[in-house]
Amino acid sequence: MLWRGKKIFEMLQFITDIETVMWRDWVVLRRRLKKFILSRLVTPVLYLVAFGWGLGRSITPESGTYLDFLVPGIIALNTMNVSYMSATTVHAEKIYHKSLENYLCAPIEPAAFVIGKILSAVIRAFISTGIILLIAMLFDAQLNFFSDAGRAAGFFLVIFLNSIIFAGVGFCAAMYVKTFEELSQVNTYFLMPMSFLCGTFFSTSQLPELVKFFVEILPLTHASEMLRHGINFPSLAILILYAAIILKISCRSFQRQFVS
Secondary structure, three states, X not given: OHHHHHHHHHHHHHHHHHHHHHHHHHHHHHHXXXXXXXXXXXXXXXXXXXXXXXXXXXXXXXXOOHHHHHHHHHHHHHHHHHHHHHHOHHHHHHHHHOOHHHHHHOOOOHHHHHHHHHHHHHHHHHHHHHHHHHHHHHOXXXXXXXXXXXXXXXXXXXXXXXXXXXXXXXXXXXXHOOOHHHHHHHHHHHHHHHHHHOOOOOOHHHOOHHHHHHHOOOHHHHHHHHHHHOOOHHHXXXXXXXXXXXXXXXXXXXXXXXXX
């Protein structure tokens, strides 16, 4: 009985530690919320104008308009970029601000810090997604994400998992690289190819078979597919597996850098 009570207390304390880290990041975001929202408006509007209104007029997808096809891809792409960039701020805290040491001096679990940082990046991704949905409605896109309760739940689940994956990637990158230049290289060699190849702007079925094989292994492809067509369990299982692996790697990378 005492053992069970101790475990419950430790779990509650762990959740409290996560909330503490998230609250600190929310306070920072709240002070910069207007700038954050304005900066999130630029890229989606450019994509919708250039691809939706411009190039999209000469493209006819299998069903609906190209704008309807494009919006889910932009949402998947946006959650990838926002969650990644939000998590990489840990790099500045580690190298320049030296504020990570404050967390290490505090009585919180290292894993709670990692999860709190990643969930803070997820919140930013959800805010940015809401902005894109509002812009898409102004562009008269047909949004089927909320046509029924199951589709809406699937939409939020995919956004959540995709954001966790790339926030974890950003956190790991922040732990291992030493300069901002190296962070930009991760973006160039890892994120940018996925931005254009993983079903965001065109269907992966148009790719050569060899390229298609590698592209369909990547998480953004499955996120784009499910946002566009609804949940399918193989893709969902792949995203869950990616999220679990990247969370484990993120916790280990933090512990190796600062705890061990």
